Amino acid sequence: MAAKWIELVTGSLEQKKQYKQAKARMEALPQPYLSVATAFNRYLMYYAGVTEGDTMVQMFSDLADLWERAAIDGTPVSEIVGEDSVEFAESFAQAYGGKRWIDKEKARLTEAVDKAKEAES
Template identity: 65%
Template sequence: MTNWIESITGSFEQKKQYKRHAARIDALPEPYDAAAKALLRYFHYSGGITDGATLVTMVGDLADLWEQAAVDGTPVREIVGDDPVEFAETFVQAYIGKKWIDKERARLTEAIEDAERGQR
């Protein structure tokens, strides 16, 4: 039964790991929790990562980064730099896992190639 449910909803273990990492972010002191939550929100909207293992790893690494910054007292701006969007997008690019757009890119390329063959 579990295998059938997980095939639809995703791995229960990955969900548990994700929730543990999210709880670590929630436990960060200000202003680190606000910065980490803002980045996490951005990742969900812009990252497009559909591979659960990749997402869990990325969120765990995000929690590690901000926990260490909090321990060291590193200023938020020193972590994200002058452009938080650039930081976020560079961070996500480090996680090469599957993205929802990958399938659409392949479909577009194939459709254009099919159209091109039809013109010959």
């Protein structure tokens, strides 16, 4: 019963466990994959703005898969990310649906502008 109450406040404990597992997999990577995976993880935490835990866990698990496979195959980082690492990261994040924190702010902005337009009429 306590676990359900804690999850109500903090979110799914299983999802937290899965995220920590994906993070541990990334931390076990050899260089240069470790530093690149860490940088992508940090960037995606800020950029993606995912609010759904299952989507976030899947994204970071897939990120760990990507860099593990690259390390195993010896694929150069440049072959994976291409010329623009930011574009790669943002395209990677966009591949995952789900609600993002900015969606709520977009709706608030649209609503405020719509109300202002109505008041002008």
